[in-house]
Structures are given as structure tokens and as C-alpha cells.
Amino acid sequence: MQAPKFSRRSFLKSGAVAAAAASLPGFSLPAAAAAAPIGTVCQTQHGPVQGIRQEGHLVWYGIPYGASTAGDARWTAPQDPAPWADAKDCTVPGAAAYQYSTCALGTEDCLNLDVYTTEKASKRPVIVYLHSGGNQIGSARELPGGFLAEQLGCVFVGLEYRLGLFGFNCLPAFCSGPEETGNFALLDMAKALDWVRDNIASFGGDPQNITVLGFAAGGRDGMALLASPLFVGRFQKAISISGGMTCADENTSAETLAAALAPLAVQDGKALTEATARRWLLTEDPAVRSWLCGVDAARLAPLMANAGLRMSVFPHLYADGITLPEGGYPAAQYSEIPTLLLTGADEFNAAARWDSWFSSEEAKRFSADELEAAKQFAATYGSALCRVFSTRGSAEVIAARSDAPLYLGQIEYGSSASKTQIPLLGSFQGIALPMLSGSNPYFGWADLSGAGYQAMAEQLRAYLKNFITSGDPNGKKLLSGSTRWQRWTPDSPALLVLDADADHAITRCAAQTETKESLLAAMEADSTLSPALKQAVIQNVLKGRFFD
Structure with a gap:
């Protein structure tokens, strides 16, 4: 059965309704009792979770905020996880999102988050962390949150979300409708922020005081969240470390993805030549979706793994007019965040x-x-x-x-x-x-x-x-x-x-x-290199990087 498709309207509506409700007189989200210390078992909307005490703080690893995105759910909007009755064991760090560095590793059942808090927390500011790795590799556990939970008096949430081609795929077969987007990682982040809004009070956090903190690729993602109409009302402050604004043209990106996937299509007998495969992959043929959802993740993960911080190799954060404005960041309507x-x-x-x-x-x-x-x-x-x-x-x-x-x-x-x-x-x-x-x-x-x-x-x-x-x-x-x-x-x-x-x-x-x-202008005037060497360095080392 085909998984439900993303509806821009439904995502926008859920965020806007929550923000509007929070401003109504007498409205309050459920909060943990101030007098009672937080224990290692907390209730979430999907079921109870068992955490662990560490020095000075509590932590829950791998709390699901979405269902697995494997198989037919690959490249669809995130869905709720199946509810559970008994306390889920969240005492051991889980696998990161599927990715490739020196080898393929991780899981497609990656829509989970870690929560760090302290026993006496109540209505604390919340930090939601987006990790580095070029949106291709990495994990939120690059920044363990217990130290900040203690030092800043906050509740710290580290997010895992789809990476690489699993998180960004704008081929027409996946996003040809007027309300469909290939920025699946951003949909994951929206889903996670909704979980935070609905559940973080149980961990001592204030759902109306959420700061998105991103580093490197996560910093660029944070800037995308600022520019996206999808995230209006979903967070209140932003910190971007080593971030910046990058986005990619959707049509050009689809061509790059088709070129990367074409050799696999030839190997699997979907086309006789890579040129034919590229043309097929750029169509809305449902067979494209069916084939790609069945391809082993280990064959997909290495594609474009050599991006080297270049959008031209791994295009993502598409300015598709849905999650990001068609005109990119200059066309965005920014909230007073x-x-x-x-x-x-x-x-x-x-x-x-x-x-x-x-x-x-x-x-x-x-x-x-x-x-x-x-x-x-x-x-x-x-x-x-x-x-x-x-x-x-x-x-x-x-x-x-x-x-x-x-x-x-x-x-x-x-x-x-x-x-x-x-x-x-x-x-x-x-x-x-x-x-x-x-x-x-x-x-x-x-x-x-x-x-x-x-x-x-x-x-x-x-x-x-x-x-x-x-x-x-x-x-x-x-x-x-x-x-x-x-x-x-x-x-x-x-x-x-x-x-x-x-x-x-x-x-x-x-x-x-x-x-x-x-x-x-200073680069142009610099005479420390010969003209030939300067041109070679600019073309091969500097050109095409995120800052270009």
C-alpha cells in the first residue's frame, strides 16, 4: 500500500493552529508538576519511555517521533510511530540515520530523538539540535546534551533525520504534485518539532520557548527553517553556528540526481543506456518510485558521497515553492525570531x-x-x-x-x-x-x-x-x-x-x-600566486563550495 503523501496545507495548518491556540487566553499545554522531580520513566503521546540517570542529568536515547521510512515509506512524509503500552527502553544510544562515509551504516528507521534534562526541570527553555555532516553523514550525538542541560538550565533535544539521497530527492516521480516536496529531511524536522511541542513538558521543558541550534550543515538547515513557511510557529529562536544560506534549483537538482542514479537503473535492466535511464528517471512514471523504493539502501547511500561541501555534487534544500520559497532566501517572509x-x-x-x-x-x-x-x-x-x-x-x-x-x-x-x-x-x-x-x-x-x-x-x-x-x-x-x-x-x-x-x-x-x-576584489588583486596557479586554486579548491 502506498504511504500517504505530504500535504503542505496539513503541515502548515498544524503548526499555525498550535501557535494560534497558544496565544488564546487561558490556554496552557500540559506541564509536569513543579513539586515532583522528573523520573526515568516519562509519558509521551505514543507511549511511556524509560531513560537513564547520568551524572547530573537524565537522558532518553532514541525516542521515536516518526515511523520507519524504509520500503514504500521511503521518500514520503513522516508518519506517527505505532503506539506502545510498556515503557520503551531508551537507555542505550541507537543507530544513526542511514549514511555512507567509509562504508554504509545506520538505519532507515531513524526518525528518533534524544532528550536530556535534569530532575528538577520545569518549564525550562528547550534547545533542539541539528547536527553537522553536509546533510549526508553524522548524528546528533556529536553534541551530547547533558552538559548544556546542566549548564544552561535547559532541556536539550538532539534530532536524527533522513540524510543524503534519503533526505533529499526531487525527482518528478516523488514531488510532481502542487503540494509535494523533495525536502524530506525538512519534513522530518517539522514532525520532530511537533513532537517537542506536544511532549517536552513531560521532560521539564517549555513548549513555547524552543530554540533551534544547528552546527555546519545543521546551521544551514536552521537558516532554511527560518525561511520556510512550513515552520511558522514551530520554534521561537534560532542559533546557527558555521551555517549560512544555501538552496538549490529544483530542476537542475533533479538532473543531477538522475545522472547519479542512472548507472543503477542500467544495472537493474530499467534502461539499456545511462542516457535513456536519465530521461526515464526525469519522468513522473510511477515505475520510477516503485523501483527506487525497492533498491537496497546500501546501493543508494554511496551516491554523491564525494560532495566535498559542494551543492553541485549533492544538491539539497530545494527552492521548490513549498518548503522553501521559489526565489530562495531573498524571497522569504521571515518571522520576528x-x-x-x-x-x-x-x-x-x-x-x-x-x-x-x-x-x-x-x-x-x-x-x-x-x-x-x-x-x-x-x-x-x-x-x-x-x-x-x-x-x-x-x-x-x-x-x-x-x-x-x-x-x-x-x-x-x-x-x-x-x-x-x-x-x-x-x-x-x-x-x-x-x-x-x-x-x-x-x-x-x-x-x-x-x-x-x-x-x-x-x-x-x-x-x-x-x-x-x-x-x-x-x-x-x-x-x-x-x-x-x-x-x-x-x-x-x-x-x-x-x-x-x-x-x-x-x-x-x-x-x-x-x-x-x-x-x-582582494582575491583579484592578490599577487602572491602566478595567474595560472591562482586560477587553478580558485577553480579547483574554492569554486562551488557552500560559500560560493
Whole structure:
């Protein structure tokens, strides 16, 4: 039996009705009794769940918010999971969404979430976390939420959702109707946010104070949620770390997907040639859906796995006029949602230095000194473009369509301008995560255990605690030694800079003068490389990245 299709109207209606109901006099969502501590068994709308006590907090792993998306349910809107009566064991981390890194792993029964809270939580601010990985790999458990639940006084929810081709497929056979979309991962996020709204009070959270926090790909997803009419009323604040605004043209994306899938269609006898297969895959023939829903997930997962942070290889977040406006972000109607945008100063350093082009036959024509200069060129301008892309570029688009409060920040720690430098990597992408988890997943990259880094981390967490509580990172009172985080406007493009020496945090507000235009002009004028090498680096290392 064919699974129900997505109805834009039904999703929009459910979010709008909930938001409208919450504003009615006398309306209140169910809340846990303030006097009773939260236990390890909590009730959800689908059934009770058994969690586990850890140091200082409680956690429930893998609570289902949707049914399996395998088989005929692949590339359909998420549906409710089957209800259960006995307490579901949610004490052990489950499998991530199906994906491919060095091999295929995970599960298509991935619509689940982790909840971290504390025993005395009641009407706490809620953080919903979207993870990194290019929307192709990864898991919410890259940022365990227990530390933030304790430090920020919040309830932390980590989401799993469909990734790669399973999460984004805009072939006509799957989204030819006027209310059908290929952005299935966004539908999963909407479903999860509805679960949070309906259930989080049982875990001590406030369903009317939800902040979406995304890192890298999750940060870009968070920006998509801001621009999407699907998410109006579903959350109240947004934090995007290393994010930025990206979307893809639906028609061009369908052609890219068809080209990637065509060899499988030939292998399975659906066409004699790849050209014929591509044409067939771009039709609304129901046989396309039937065939693809039956293909082994392990054969689909590796497709486009070599995206290298390039939308051209793995197009996703389609501007389809349903979940995202046809005109992309400039055409969106943004709600008055307070938004905080944070970046590292050197987020492209690692990608630049270890890009595969530098070991290619073309690169071997240049000397070692020339290639070292080329890596520095790519790191310098790539990182600068990342900074603008993640912060000012997004803020300018939102500010043109909304008066929402905007706060922009940059972590300088580790960069060449920092009081504490990290060789080669600088202020790399991900340098903020240890500040949010209390541990260092990058122990092989840099020692982040020093007193200065920890003091900077404490300051960032204080800003975030104020922000998720009130929408203002300054709150009623700043942590001692902190700089007031000025609101960003087009006329006053303020940027909070976070740094530290060996022992102390250093924060300051600065005017963000960089723009994409100024950086491209500087690249054009840069004479550190020969014209031939500069052109090769731009074409092979910089061009086509998310920030391009």
C-alpha cells in the first residue's frame, strides 16, 4: 500500500493552529508538576519511555517521533510511530540515520530523538539540535546534551533525520504534485518539532520557548527553517553556528540526481543506456518510485558521497515553492525570531590545506613552495568567505525582510590574530563544540583544556543561556568581564569577537567590515600566486563550495 503523501496545507495548518491556540487566553499545554522531580520513566503521546540517570542529568536515547521510512515509506512524509503500552527502553544510544562515509551504516528507521534534562526541570527553555555532516553523514550525538542541560538550565533535544539521497530527492516521480516536496529531511524536522511541542513538558521543558541550534550543515538547515513557511510557529529562536544560506534549483537538482542514479537503473535492466535511464528517471512514471523504493539502501547511500561541501555534487534544500520559497532566501517572509549567528575565524583552513587537488597531476606541475603559497591563499580567502557567508551575508538577507533581532559573533581563538594560536588550523570549524559539550572531540587537533579557553567557553555559555531564555544574549545581567553583545543592523554591523590568552577570556565588539564583494576584489588583486596557479586554486579548491 502506498504511504500517504505530504500535504503542505496539513503541515502548515498544524503548526499555525498550535501557535494560534497558544496565544488564546487561558490556554496552557500540559506541564509536569513543579513539586515532583522528573523520573526515568516519562509519558509521551505514543507511549511511556524509560531513560537513564547520568551524572547530573537524565537522558532518553532514541525516542521515536516518526515511523520507519524504509520500503514504500521511503521518500514520503513522516508518519506517527505505532503506539506502545510498556515503557520503551531508551537507555542505550541507537543507530544513526542511514549514511555512507567509509562504508554504509545506520538505519532507515531513524526518525528518533534524544532528550536530556535534569530532575528538577520545569518549564525550562528547550534547545533542539541539528547536527553537522553536509546533510549526508553524522548524528546528533556529536553534541551530547547533558552538559548544556546542566549548564544552561535547559532541556536539550538532539534530532536524527533522513540524510543524503534519503533526505533529499526531487525527482518528478516523488514531488510532481502542487503540494509535494523533495525536502524530506525538512519534513522530518517539522514532525520532530511537533513532537517537542506536544511532549517536552513531560521532560521539564517549555513548549513555547524552543530554540533551534544547528552546527555546519545543521546551521544551514536552521537558516532554511527560518525561511520556510512550513515552520511558522514551530520554534521561537534560532542559533546557527558555521551555517549560512544555501538552496538549490529544483530542476537542475533533479538532473543531477538522475545522472547519479542512472548507472543503477542500467544495472537493474530499467534502461539499456545511462542516457535513456536519465530521461526515464526525469519522468513522473510511477515505475520510477516503485523501483527506487525497492533498491537496497546500501546501493543508494554511496551516491554523491564525494560532495566535498559542494551543492553541485549533492544538491539539497530545494527552492521548490513549498518548503522553501521559489526565489530562495531573498524571497522569504521571515518571522520576528531572534537569531544568533556564530562562526570561527578560519573555518576553511583544514579543507584548504588537505584538499585532494593538491595531490593531483595538475598540481604536480608547481613547486612545493608554490603549492604552500597556494594552500595559504585558499585558506585565507576561503575562511574569509566562510566568515561572511555564515554571519553578515545571512544577516543582510534577513534584515531586508524582517526586523528580527540579530546577533553576530566570531571566535578568534586559535587564529593568527589570536592571543592563543593553533598552528595550521587556526580557529577551525568546530572550535565552538567543546565549549558546548564540556569535552574536546578534537583532541588530536588542539589542546583546548587551558584556563583561557575554558573561561571563553564559560562566557559563550552565559551569552547562550541568556539568549535561549529571553532572546537577548545580554539578558538582565552579564557574566563578569563580558562585553555587551551589540545587536547587528545594516547601519551598525556589530560583531562580538571571542578570544582568550593562556589564562583569561577576551571579548570585544568590532565592526564587521568584510563583505563578499571586498573579498573577491582582494582575491583579484592578490599577487602572491602566478595567474595560472591562482586560477587553478580558485577553480579547483574554492569554486562551488557552500560559500560560493
